[in-house]
Amino acid sequence: MSDIKNIKTALISVYHKDGLDEILSLLHNDGVKFxxxxxxQTFIESLGYPCDAVxxxxxxxxxxxxxxxxxxxxxxGGILNRREHEGDKAQIAQxxxxxxxxxxxxxxxxVDTVASGASNADIIEKIDIGGISLIRxxxxxxxxxxxxxxxxxxxxxxxxxxxxGAKSSLDERRWFAKEAFAVSxxxxxxxxxxxxxxxxxxxxxxAIDGAKTMRYGENPHQKGFFFGDFEKxxxxxxxxxxxxxxxxxxxxxxxxxxxxxDPTFAVLKHNNACGVATRATILDAWKDALAGDPVSAFGxxxxxxxxxxxxxxxxxxxxFFEVVIAPAYTDDALKVLQQKKNRIILVQNEPLSxxxxxxxxxxxxxxxxxxxxxxxxxxxxxxxxxxxTGEQITDLLFANKIVKNSKSNAIVLAKxxxxxxxxxxxxxxxxxxxQAIAKAQSxxxxxxxxxxxxxxxxxxxxxxxxxxxxxxxxxxxxxxxIRDQESVDFCNAHxxxxxxxxxxxxxx
Numbered sequence: 001m002s003d004i005k006n007i008k009t010a011l012i013s014v015y016h017k018d019g020l021d022e023i024l025s026l027l028h029n030d031g032v033k034f035x036x037x038x039x040x041q042t043f044i045e046s047l048g049y050p051c052d053a054v055x056x057x058x059x060x061x062x063x064x065x066x067x068x069x070x071x072x073x074x075x076x077g078g079i080l081n082r083r084e085h086e087g088d089k090a091q092i093a094q095x096x097x098x099x100x101x102x103x104x105x106x107x108x109x110x111v112d113t114v115a116s117g118a119s120n121a122d123i124i125e126k127i128d129i130g131g132i133s134l135i136r137x138x139x140x141x142x143x144x145x146x147x148x149x150x151x152x153x154x155x156x157x158x159x160x161x162x163x164x165g166a167k168s169s170l171d172e173r174r175w176f177a178k179e180a181f182a183v184s185x186x187x188x189x190x191x192x193x194x195x196x197x198x199x200x201x202x203x204x205x206x207a208i209d210g211a212k213t214m215r216y217g218e219n220p221h222q223k224g225f226f227f228g229d230f231e232k233x234x235x236x237x238x239x240x241x242x243x244x245x246x247x248x249x250x251x252x253x254x255x256x257x258x259x260x261x262d263p264t265f266a267v268l269k270h271n272n273a274c275g276v277a278t279r280a281t282i283l284d285a286w287k288d289a290l291a292g293d294p295v296s297a298f299g300x301x302x303x304x305x306x307x308x309x310x311x312x313x314x315x316x317x318x319x320f321f322e323v324v325i326a327p328a329y330t331d332d333a334l335k336v337l338q339q340k341k342n343r344i345i346l347v348q349n350e351p352l353s354x355x356x357x358x359x360x361x362x363x364x365x366x367x368x369x370x371x372x373x374x375x376x377x378x379x380x381x382x383x384x385x386x387x388x389t390g391e392q393i394t395d396l397l398f399a400n401k402i403v404k405n406s407k408s409n410a411i412v413l414a415k416x417x418x419x420x421x422x423x424x425x426x427x428x429x430x431x432x433x434x435q436a437i438a439k440a441q442s443x444x445x446x447x448x449x450x451x452x453x454x455x456x457x458x459x460x461x462x463x464x465x466x467x468x469x470x471x472x473x474x475x476x477x478x479x480x481x482i483r484d485q486e487s488v489d490f491c492n493a494h495x496x497x498x499x500x501x502x503x504x505x506x507x508x
Contacts, residue, residue, distance in 0.1 A: 003169055004167050005167065007027065007102045007166040009099060009101055011054075011070075012040055012103075013036055013069075013070065013131070014106045015106050016150075020104075022158050024049055025047075027166060034051040035053075035057065038062065038069070041053055058072040071129070074097050076134075078098050079138050080141050082143070103148070105134045106150050107187055108126040110126040127191055132188075134147075135184050139177040140177075145173065146172070146173050148176060182209070186208075186209065188205075192205045204358070204367060210226075211226075211227050212230070215243055215244075237346070238344070240341075240344065242344060249268055254352060255405060256276075257304065262278045263278065263281060263282050265303070266303050267293070273402050274292060274300065275289035275296075276398075276418070278417040279417065282308065282312050283312045287315065290316075293443065299321060302324040306326070307329065308329045309332070310330060310336060313329070313332070316337075323345075324343070324345055325346045326346075329347070352370075355372075375400055377397065379501050380476065380500075382499050383479070383488050384491045386492070388497050394417070396499060399412045399451055399452070399476065400476055402453070403453040403455045409423075409425070409426045409455065411432040411454055413447060413450050414450060421437070421445065429456070430466065437470045448471035450472050451472065452472045452476070453477070455506060455507065457477050457504070458483075458487050460487075464490050464498070468491075468494050472496070473496055476498075
């Protein structure tokens with residue numbers, strides 16, 4: 001028995017009508033009968049095509065303010081009846097139920113309504129009942145029925161109709177059913193997450209469209225995938241296909257740069273900053289960011305919060321790097337940067353908006369709120385006899401933003417709005433500090449008068465002792481160790497300034 005099915009009757013009830021006219025034309029030319037409701041019926045008839053009203057089929061008008069329109073045995077029987085099942089055939093004949101072979105429907109904009117800040121009453125009204133029921137029914141009976149559950153599937157439907165006429169294969173119907181269940185599961189997940197707000201999530205329900213297969217994962221022997229709308233957040237102007245590792249670095253880069261309001265440039269490698277500077281101009285910020293570690297910058301990801309002009313492009317074009325991210329580029333700058341065919345050039349269209357972060361763990365997942373805390377001058381509590389100067393406060397806040405975005409254990413050394421060096425991902429804070437000092441000195445930085453930021457408290461005074469020997473004069477850390485006073489006492493004895501914030505910034 002052939003798995004090819006003819007489309008004789010189509011039930012169409014949609015909000016998004018752009019792109020629907022071509023589908024209607026293709027169906028009408030093949031003699032398909034239309035069945036619809038309300039505004040969609042009016043739209044179909046405005047194009048000159050005859051269309052029967054669902055209420056004429058069911059014998060009931062739209063009731064309860066539109067809450068009940070298609071919920072009727074003559075509609076769902078027409079969708080769910082099994083064409084080769086003798087009992088089903090007898091019953092639809094008995095009750096005069098027409099076979100419905102194609103369902104085109106979309107859902108109320110629940111997610112958009114929540115995002116708009118609408119009232120709870122308005123949000124609840126956007127919980128679709130009839131639409132979701134039609135989707136599930138048609139998808140369940142994909143053996144006989146095609147379901148188109150969103151405007152994102154208009155194009156493949158039109159392509160199928162142009163190729164086949166008003167016919168479909170089992171594989172095509174199954175594909176549309178799979179896409180429909182993706183729509184319905186995402187919709188239900190968004191509703192659950194709206195209700196599951198009090199006291200934190202009770203279950204993890206994540207539905208992300210836009211699956212993309214990467215060339216590979218972290219290494220060539222691993223498969224890699226990205227789930228999300230990269231094109232909404234970024235416009236790629238130039239370069240090769242973005243890799244799994246590129247995406248991790250891009251995420252780290254835009255997270256870091258979001259901390260800064262003044263003109264800032266940063267260079268990242270393996271998710272950690274190896275160069276950051278805040279200056280009066282983007283060009284100067286680039287020069288001093290690169291100076292922080294010109295060796296690690298090779299093959300790195302560059303990010304800035306200002307427009308890249310030609311002069312800046314000429315400077316950054318002198319080194320090899322994988323990715324550059326900016327809110328805008330001048331035309332002349334793009335001409336310079338596009339000289340390397342594989343170089344990835346991205347425009348960041350919008351900031352990160354997610355409030356939660358997730359990662360796989362054991363046979364499950366870990367979730368947490370993103371660390372969005374940015375300390376202010378008022379939150380730097382000076383605990384030493386020596387007070388903080390204005391310049392030190394600025395540098396401590398600058399360093400604290402960088403250490404917050406560095407892998408723990410982390411130490412950052414900075415001065416005059418420039419990252420001198422960092423020690424990241426170490427098993428002891430002392431090792432992280434020694435690494436940072438050695439790195440700063442290797443690039444010729446004089447640490448006299450520099451500041452130090454730590455992502456967590458000092459369990460012993462050894463770090464402030466080492467920092468003092470290197471010339472560091474001010475320190476910031478969260479505080480909270482039972483031996484905090486030992487570090488404070490050392491600072492007081494050696495005329496150092498220390499501030500605590502009360503906020504730890506571990507990043508594992």
